[in-house]
Amino acid sequence: MPPKDYFAEKEKCKKFLQEFYTEDESGKKVFKYGAQLVSLAHREQVALHLDLDDVAEEDPELVESICENTKRYVGLFADAVHELLPEYRQKEVVAKDSLDVYIEHRLMMEERSRDPSDMRDRRNQYPAELMRRFELYFRPPSTAKPRVLRDVRAESIGQLVTVRGIVTRATEVKPMMAVATYTCDQCGAETYQPIQSPSFMPLIMCPSQECVTNKSGGRLYLQTRGSKFVKFQELRIQEHSDQVPVGHIPRSMTIYARGENTRVAQPGDHVAVCGVFLPLLRTGFRQAVQGLLSDTYLEAHCITLLNKTEDDELGAQELSEEELRQITEENFYEKLAGSIAPEIYGHEDVKKALLLLLVGGVQQAPKGMKIRGNINICLMGDPGVAKSQLLCYIDRLAPRSQYTTGRGSSGVGLTAAVMRDPLTGEMTLEGGALVLADLGVCCIDEFDKMADADRTAIHEVMEQQTISIAKAGIMTSLNARCSILAAANPAYGRYNPRKSVEQNIQLPAALLSRFDLLWLIQDRPDPDADLRLAQHITYVHQHCRQPPTHFTPIDMKLMRRYIALCQRRQPVVPESLANYITAAYVEMRKEARVNKDTTFTSARTLLSILRLSTALARLRLVDTVEKEDVNEAMRLMEMSKDSLQADKSSSTRTQRPADVIFSLVRELASEGVAGRGRGGAGGVVRLADAEQRCVSRGFTPAQFQAALDEYEELNVWQINQARTRITFV
């Protein structure tokens, strides 16, 4: 390969800077870099960011060479800019600081001593760095994917690479010498020494013509004011935890940020850094001693802050058609729910509820009042029913989550603590688990074991979604918009269905009512279910994986992305449904009164239904809530209540569903007589009403149809031809 003609390359750079333009809406040419050059010339702008995408439009080959040999091209572009600047200067610039004055003076000095026959610009005599007040950075082409830190290898040295990571250390910003200026004590001539490495060997003897010929032995003295310094900061970044293969230690990398790139990131920030991967040069003695090793660093060109959630989205592109189809096919709701903790057998409804928790309802904020959209769920259950595993799984699935146990965390650990910084003595606020889980899920295991005082801290979070602090002179309110997923053991080892919920888990009603769904996971004997359970477990032990089901569980990453997509929807409850929901609520209240329910039905229940139905609508990626959503929400409510009334339901188990449906319909019919309104007079009930009623009690439409047919055969009721009305005989 013939050596590159860098002079030609420089001309290319120049041409690009001068000629690149984009067209705005009106078709006018906008010279993107031309305009910037003007402000550079007027000292209104310091950093010039060259977008490599723009360069690619003009000359893709040039981009390639830039990425391969970045340091060289920074020099070429800088030269090009430097040469162009005088042409772009439109007005006289007032000197801003001493360095400007110095530059001006030096130019004048050159002017005066200039040989009239020599027409060359004398600025060349000074080191280029000294005369420049601009900084030049490349912005990576959008086609270049950010790399994982451990993929940056020896062959990347000298190239432009983009990496992502978390900042673990940032030094103070310090001035770093870029050009050292010396004056001679004999002849007074100035000598310049450009510095590339972190350390340098000062010059001692004056190299000027005068001193060398006279052998006067002029000594050089470093001149601080005449030297050029740049801002310098050293950062250390470390790989993200998800980029590290299992069982490896995260790698880290040193980053040098200069000039405008300093003070961008702080420890703990997630950043994407684009820069040149370079070996560290040493000079003199050290070079000899350093042996065969060389340290490397990344010379930052562009540091972008990412926040963790954005960062996740960056990795996840839009779902492709293919993937969307894969998810939204037939009974996707069951499929998604089943994909939660596939190794745990059964508990379909609990998994559905957990899926809704991940998706979350829509938050409403009418006139400053805030109604949370997050769904809180409490799982109760006998020991050993895989509650903790469910929690663990949700913790892993949710993009943002915190897992704590009630026994291990104090109120302070959950909410926020005021800490005194040991170094500066300043008071700082440190977020606890609930604050850290903001916009995510906070899983609290062994909720019942928590001390009462600590539990009260959660009250505020669960309804207002904020945490108020009034401690040590700090009064503030932090956001804690998280869903709470709690798991609790019953107070007496096993759940006693004869006692109320509060007695069973010994949690105050105020707290319990804040959970949208309370779920009791009990293991009841049931030969079929037991057999399937046994098959599941033996299969796991036999083959080290879960048995093949009728569907393959959706991949965790895909699921996360789908949930993120769902969360963008803001479905609303249409006016037409309002009546339906109110009626259902009134019905539930009435029933609660009649049955002396062990659970509550309060206004919060209504809100819960709304939340659940909006979450369901989100899951279907639609913008309005439909009747089915409400029905499903009510069904889940009903099922969760059912699970609590273990005793009753096990006795009604002996009753066939058809019988229950019959009694429900009859009830409806008698109501109709009493109310003389809705259902129809006498023993006539509208079939649609009856079906709604039954579905909201947790029966499937199929069961309902079966019951209809069965009782019609028994001649208990008649159904008209159009199947719209049931008439009792």
Next chain:
Amino acid sequence: STQFYKWLNHLMSLHVQTKPSNCSPDWETKVLEYFKEKLKDNEAASWVPSLNDVPVHYLKANSLVKFRCFIQDMFDPEFYMGVYETVDPSSKSKVLRSGKYKDVAECGHQVDLNTKNAVTLERQTFYCVPIPGESPWVKEISFSYSCSNPARVVPSTSYAPCRHKRSYEEDEDMETQPHKQKEQLAGPQGTTDIHGSGDPKRLETEAPSSLSNAASGCSSPLDLNFPLPGEKGPACLVKVYEEWELFKVNDILEVYDCFSTSLVDPMDCTESVEEQRVHCPPASLVPRLHMLYAHRLQHNNPLLPPAASEGQSSSGFLNDVVSVRGELLGYLTHVLLGDALAAEYLILHLISTVYARRDVLPLGKFTLNLSGCPHNSTYTEQLYRVIQQLIPSSFRLGMSLHNMNNLRLVPRKDYTANRLLSGVLQLAPNTSLFLDETQLEQGQLDSTGVRNITALGNLISWQKVDYDFNYHQMEFPCNINVLIASEGKSLLPCDCHVRLQPQLAPPNLEQYISTIQVSLSPSLLNKFRIYLSLLRTLDYSISEEVTKAVEDDFVEMRKDDPQSISAEDLHRLLVVARLLSLSVGHTTLSRDRWMRAKHLETLRTNRTEQQKCVNGNEP
């Protein structure tokens, strides 16, 4: 054979110094192949001196050594000149040299850094320490083999490592001397004894129990970062040239290296002072090794061939597995004061291992809680001694309040020094962790204590340790056998709880146990050791037929009494059945074994039930 070793060393030095320009490009791989071939031979491998055994300063630079170690930390990759050019100052002739397997360029030549022929390559540094918690007998056996031939003396020194012939006193002298030398050597730089707290003999005898020493060990100027307090041995920086992705943190390896102590002046500009101390400790304390070849060890039992899967010897052993099991059961029954059931469970526990993971669920773990251990006696300590005698690596953690509040259990990343500060729970696979809960007393756990207890709970339930990386936590799967000795039921979760029912009460426990130990013949003891390590590596399967029977059985049991068995119980029952089959050398589950497992479980649960009736309030 001495010649062989000498010759190997010679080859080594050739390999290290040759110029790559004048030979074929695959020359290097060929040489490595040759080494590997030679070292496969056990005989040859035993001629290579081991760093675990021979003090650092008796080894010759650039010679071949081996090191059985545990990867504690991985540093960032290092970039070095793979090929560089030197200029002879007198003749100006240029020579290409290889930069592999060495730290510094050869002296007497000027390195030309600006030549086009230089190639920058990358290598990875592992921080390796000896296997944490390795039992004394492992060292004794593995080095008595290699020491049996006195010809193995490294030619350049007068050191004669004939450990088995030396008396204990001499041994101690030999041990302390090098340290003194080292102290003198390292003194001016402000570093002192690597082992932190003084007298090595005391450490050797007391190490496991003297956790209080941990504090003093950590405060020493150069903390060598051993996972367990009171550990000793050389820590090494192992430079890996290829396939470093294959190795993971906490793996145990046997590496064959080129030994190097050449001093590189630590003056890296990108590193802070703390970092330098950690990453470039004086080579006399932390030698550098350049890895030629390594293999991952499945176990560190010297009585078994390194790769236990190729079990020609094991198949022979399997024949008398039943008799060995009987002997072991008898022995453990005596140790457990005549409780045969507990002994049975202890065997199952000792051969358990995590054989697979299903998402978050580790399969095969079998944490045993031995409750009813007499409080305020040395019984638990004695018990641990017995287990230590049987198991290649183990550690006893006294769960006293002080320990819980002060020990660092979970490794933590130290960003100022850029290294992973080790914790007690950073252990090699198949290490036994003996938690002594009888030491726990009433009192206040502070936040560290709560975190430590949580970490122990996580370890037991999920077989994982969340290493603390300050900004986030990283989950490291592990495979640690946890045995909890407690008075009542342990506060930690466990897979299986056995209440100890002593059949006899010897007046002097200590004497009783030591008599049992003494009466055990060394050959039988070795058989036990082989038995316990070998059975872990066996494969196991359940036939369709038995699976069906198990399923039906489960349904049947549920029908009779739903409270009697839950999903978790079935999990445990399957694990017990698996271990029970393996313990007699069967690799499939038979119906009889299944019934036997059920029977064992019934006996065990009855015992806890009984206890509940006696004690009333014990859960």
